[in-house]
Amino acid sequence: MLESPSKTALPSTESPTPDALADLLQNPDRLWEAVCDTTDAYVAVIDRSGIIRFCNRVDDGFTRDQIVGHSFVRFTLPESMALLLRTLEEVFETSSPRSLETTVRRPTGELNYFSIQLGPVALDGRTVAVLACARSIRPLKESEQALQRERNGLRRLLEIQERERQLVSYEIHDGLAQYLTGALMHLHACQHAERTEPAARELDASIRLVQAAVDESRRLIGGLRPPALDELGITAAIESLVVDARAEIANVSFTAEMSGSRLPAALETILFRIAQESLSNARRHSAARSAHVRLTRDGGFVQVHVSDDGQGFDPLCVPEDRFGLEGIRQRCRMLGVEPRIESAPGRGTTIEATLPILPPSGVA
Template sequence: MQKPVSSNIESPVTQPLAAAVDSGVADDVLSQLPAILWTMDAELRFTSSRGRALAGLGLQQNEVVGRTLFEFLGTDEANHPAILAHRQALAGEMVRMEDHFGQRDYDVTVSPLRTTAGEVTGVIGLALDITLRRRMERAFRDTERELLGMTVGSPDYVLEIDSEGRIHDVNRTFPQLSKEDVIGRRIYDWIDESDIEKTRDLVRACFETGQVHREEFAVYDPDGKRFLFDSRLGPIRVDGQIVGAVLMCFDLTGQREIEADLRRSEERFRLLAENMPGVVYLCRNDETYSMLYLNDPVEEVTGYAKEDFLSGEVSFVDLFHPDDAAEIERRVDQAIAEHSAFHLNYRIRHKSGQYRWIEERGVALNPEQDSSLLVGYLADVTEQRRAREELQTGYEALQRDLAASESMMQDIVDNTTAVVYMKDLEGRYLLVNRQFLDLFHLKLDNVIGKTDLDVFDEEFAIKFRKNDREVIEAGIPLKFDEVAPHDDGPHNYISIKLPLRDATGKIYAMCGISTDITERIRAEAATKNEQVLLRKLLAVQEQERRLIAYEIHDGLIQDVVGAQMMIERVHEKEVPADGNGQHGEGDERADQLEAARGLLAGAIDEGRRLISQLRPLILDEQGVIESISYLVEEGRKEGFNVEFEHRTEFDRLPALLEGTIYRIVQEALTNVRRHSHATNVQVRLTQHDDRLRLEIIDDGRGFDRAAVPTDRFGIRGIRERARLFGGTGAVESTPGQGTHVWVELPISVLEESPGVS
């Protein structure tokens, strides 16, 4: 074991390895390193241990992490060379020594592990296994013939061959082969055919001259994979005589592949640089940033050809805007000092005299040197910057408009009479309007973030939450009838609830708009009661009409008919007839009787007309279908072509409903007779399930509905009769195109109105 030799010079090997260890990106490479690399913290506790040579000590990668150096060595003796070397490294010195440990010889370098600021935070060590070298040195001192036996464990291929190239021993072979497969065969069995001749010359020269010769040749493994070796062939002497040769083969395959990759990478870089829309450069970090490489787009960006920059005739420093130059230099120097990339935005003067905005990104290639090289990319972003400024201006205007819209929307929400609210998926309130707070006597702080159970009694809250969940699960707007507590008792609400979705379509909240319909329900109930009352009054009226009609028919009409018959008998008895059976003329008494008979006949017709107007007897006796048929016949007598079409399933309807239908037809035909000047009239009565549709259509002159005087009750009366029975109706007419009256009535309405028959 040698005494440690210290130095203040940082190791050119261990410091880059320290960076690789810290970066965490070289684990695979370090694990294959033909050495041992370790790091320790300030307490000399292992933080990593990597390298293929760990296997020589029977250790796995990072197996000793967490153990101290003293535990590893089995001693804490201060003068132990290894302990002393590590303590010197902690003091900032680099120590190199040779050590023997675990029956292996190592060339050891221990260096301080520093931060970028230069602070020592630990130790990094590198141990190269020189066991083979030492053994070979000892073997050559004893006998050159024993050299090959000491090559076991070498990372390279070491073979003992004779003058014919036949292998007598080998330290290791391809994984597919054993030593037995190799020993006794010639090296030419694996060498590329194109390299066999020069390899023969190599062997011949070694045995003839007794000198070490060097050559590169290619070898194929059993799977056909090609390897390139850097080979050194030296003689083995016994008592001064050459009895064999040692062939040491160093695998260059990976190195050549790396070199080829580098060449390809350089070509790709050049191809990429020449085709990029921006400027790619390589320059010195001097006062003018002297250019070593530029691609063609620099002329489009600056107006100057790349040759102007490469020759030094023009520099970017000459083009910097005076207000930007100092900041550019400061930022670049700062990035170099911090070993980081720089990102700049500045202005340059184009050859045309205009200033253009430039965006640049770059990095120093060797920042530890004052004359570091800079590589980077820059582009003209003048138009993008102008567009960005315009976009920013538009965005700010949009923000102002949005703020105004939000304020307007808030005003609308706060001033609507509806209750507006928003809840998250857990039922917590996110927003409520002023109406919500006023109605339920709440403050905003007592609502936001709270659930319905916190705000309302349980019986209301549970129902609200159930409806909210239904909306969220359905994912569509839904309408609900809800009840909420008020000072004067529960109020009825119509609530429209809808899910709110984010940009991805995911539901994140629920919004509700609830309108108090209590007054409307009360008004509807009052209207319904009023309609029932009116129907009852109408029923009473119809009953009175029926009674009056019967009184006229059975009383007055019968008396008048009897009087007419008596006048007829008196007339026949008192006024003699001539020979032809005709009564004489000029008799005053006969004339009086004739006049009385005429008056009585007119009274009978008027009585029957009154009966028809009050309540036609046929309506009670035969129903609404026959009654409408009677009205149709009366219309035909007055010169109209009236057609009646009916498709119904009922036999009879409630008397009040039959009377209403009859009155509507009667009123419509009266309007046709008085105003339409129509020739043809169609009356249709059809049944669809529990609804009746009545239509009266004429081909008369029609009318302008807007010009109908408000005191005309005919059209309004039809609509009101329909509404009274829960139906709808309308009169549609256009001047010159006739009139269409239609009414739809529910058959079941009277079943919901007790006391009406």
């Protein structure tokens, strides 16, 4: 038999009366207790001498007795104490909030990282204490450190790759290319000697083949690592890329505004590879009629810009087996920046990277 609806038990949905809510809002102790219990932050009250007088909770292996009654800077690393004390004094002096990050060593010896907001607690117009709200940012720091390790690993791999390319380039230049050039000189000398018509045809064919081999060796040297990059610098190296690109693109222009001394070798390599990959994509995929390359140095930054009027593409739909654009991104990220890659079907392509001449802090 079904129970009558009138007998069905329902949870109470009664709201606090306006009077009860008003009483609660007039009770700062209850509100303070609720805030301290609810927040995921560590809340502490610090007096003018830097001593912790209250904390809402403890963690990381500490007990309340190890926190309350002790110096606020006791738990941070020695190299961070001065900044923490100075920031605390600024809040007392200016009655304005401040924020900072610091590192705490746990009783186990492990490190934890905190973002701390410090705010004044005023009484009769005078700051009598500071309220500190600290949140652990250890997961964020660990992610940043892991990302930095990956970038450093990528940088080392790219440096090894560049050294190997340089070695192979020099081996071809000093070995194979020299032998081919010598053979070509001897063959040209033979052209002036007396010879029969069949021998002349064979000699001419041999000269064409050896000349093609010389050209191919030069092309390989340029693709691996052009000597101009090491000998003459980034402007000459990019100029060689532009000359090669004119074989497929009728109108390729190049402007350079590079005053001052040569750039660091690692930075020149990154700029060269960005320009090389951008022009290579334009030559192979864009069907462009014109392209422009610009290299500009301005203060502490250098910018490489490559644009074309080709058929363009959707940057979000690049096949997974195409690694050129990703290579550009990763090389830029090693220096803490993102390249600008703009393209759309029928609208050409622009690739631009503005790189710091000195690497940002933390980038080896």
